[in-house]
Amino acid sequence: MSPGFRVFAVALLSAGSALAQTVPSSGAPSMADARALMTQGKLDDALGELNSLAAQQPRLAGVERLRGIVLYEKNQLQEAQDSFAQAVERDPTDLESMQMRGVALYRLGRPAEAIPLLEKAHTSGPVENADPRYVLALCYITTKRYDDARHALAAQYGFAPDSAAAWLVTARMLFRQEHTADAAAAARKAVQIDERIPLAHRLLGEIALAGGDTAGALSEFAQEIKVNPLDGETYDRMGDAHLRSGEYGEAQQALDRAVLLEPNATGPYILLGKTLLAEHDAVTAAMYLERAVKMDPSNAMGHMLLGRALSESGRKAEAAREFQALQKLQAAPAASNP
Numbered sequence: 310m311s312p313g314f315r316v317f318a319v320a321l322l323s324a325g326s327a328l329a330q331t332v333p334s335s336g337a338p339s340m341a342d343a344r345a346l347m348t349q350g351k352l353d354d355a356l357g358e359l360n361s362l363a364a365q366q367p368r369l370a371g372v373e374r375l376r377g378i379v380l381y382e383k384n385q386l387q388e389a390q391d392s393f394a395q396a397v398e399r400d401p402t403d404l405e406s407m408q409m410r411g412v413a414l415y416r417l418g419r420p421a422e423a424i425p426l427l428e429k430a431h432t433s434g435p436v437e438n439a440d441p442r443y444v445l446a447l448c449y450i451t452t453k454r455y456d457d458a459r460h461a462l463a464a465q466y467g468f469a470p471d472s473a474a475a476w477l478v479t480a481r482m483l484f485r486q487e488h489t490a491d492a493a494a495a496a497r498k499a500v501q502i503d504e505r506i507p508l509a510h511r512l513l514g515e516i517a518l519a520g521g522d523t524a525g526a527l528s529e530f531a532q533e534i535k536v537n538p539l540d541g542e543t544y545d546r547m548g549d550a551h552l553r554s555g556e557y558g559e560a561q562q563a564l565d566r567a568v569l570l571e572p573n574a575t576g577p578y579i580l581l582g583k584t585l586l587a588e589h590d591a592v593t594a595a596m597y598l599e600r601a602v603k604m605d606p607s608n609a610m611g612h613m614l615l616g617r618a619l620s621e622s623g624r625k626a627e628a629a630r631e632f633q634a635l636q637k638l639q640a641a642p643a644a645s646n647p
Contacts, residue, residue, distance in 0.1 A: 355379050374406045389413045404430045412444050420448035450486050473503035480512055489516055507537040518550055526550045541570030545577045552584050560584045575601045582614050591621035609638045
């Protein structure tokens with residue numbers, strides 16, 4: 310489950326979780342026991358308690374909402390949205406359940422059904438602990454209602470809906486959702502409104518680079534640096550573009566600047582290592598790649614390139630160690646998903 314969506318469910322428990330952990334079990338099913346089991350991660354046991362409570366008459370208020378949250382956490386999305394639907398049917402003012410049903414429907418691939426629920430949850434009053442506008446914006450994007458998405462994102466961030474910032478945040482969301490052409494159009498609209506808005510040209514450069522247009526990407530990154538000269542990630546992306554073009558000297562210059570501005574980011578070190586390997590300077594490449602692997606031992610690319618650099622430097626035993634680490638990393642997903 311995406312961490313971004315998990316927060317919706319977890320937040321709804323925050324008000325009662327601490328109390329629930331201190332309530333001793335009486336042996337009979339109770340909402341307090343169910344909440345305590347949930348906070349302990351015992352979702353199946355919590356669901357058993359809630360199923361028993363749901364079978365009782367009259368049914369306690371809030372049972373279906375809590376059942377929905379447990380089912381959502383278990384990734385049983387269809388059953389979760391059914392429980393949230395029952396909760397709203399019993400209490401039409403239950404905005405949290407209405408919102409969570411909308412989130413579940415979005416994750417089920419039914420954004421058009423989610424939209425009216427999320428809109429109503431937002432417009433009917435404040436929803437404690439969670440804001441539906443982010444998921445609502447995703448629903449609008451999926452259904453190609455881009456202006457509505459921009460308005461929802463602007464409201465979330467406190468931007469004017471037709472401002473350059475609103476267009477740019479929409480462009481970033483569109484690019485993340487792989488609506489590349491629309492993302493580029495929105496980013497250009499942001500620049501049209503404010504030609505000095507930071508990060509717009511960087512995004513346009515990333516879009517160009519993703520499409521294989523390295524010359525266009527370099528042009529956009531150069532324009533970004535004019536308005537935003539201390540952004541390390543722009544130099545990182547510029548270095549990547551130069552490297553792809555075989556312009557190793559220019560790549561190294563840009564990546565050196567990225568390292569100075571972002572000393573704790575692994576990306577520039579890995580790209581520097583790759584650049585120096587291309588220039589047949591394995592000794593210096595190993596220095597940068599050792600730093601990258603030390604910062605992020607789970608980076609497979611770092612281990613692979615470091616193994617190459619060490620091997621080319623004559624450090625065969627150390628190279629073998631890096632290739633073994635790479636094999637372990639590559640085997641890990643297969644071991645966890647038989």
